Amino acid sequence: MPNEASAKPRRxxxxxxxxxxxYKPFCSRGCRDRDLNRWFDEGYRVPVDQPPDGTADDDRFDEG
Ligand SMILES: [Zn+2]
Structure with missing residues (x-):
């Protein structure tokens, strides 16, 4: 039975x-580490987008 047809080869x-x-879904530890490093690298590069002072949002707390 050609079962391989239904089972797609994961790459x-x-x-x-x-x-x-x-090391799924990767082919080796190298690729897995590369992916991890990529995430870390992006995390470091992307500047944290948070306001210096969230005073404007404080007003909402009094509502209700
Ligand atoms: Zn790979």
Missing amino acids: CPLCGKPRVEE
Whole structure:
């Protein structure tokens, strides 16, 4: 039975190689770490968008 037709081969989203169960959905620890580092890197680069003083929002607390 051609079962392989229904089961799509999962591939590493980073490099496209066949993934490994241990590091899924990636193909290796390298790719997994790369993805993690990417997230961390973006987290550091993106400036935190928070107001210096949320005085305007304080008014809403009195409502009610
Ligand atoms: Zn990979």
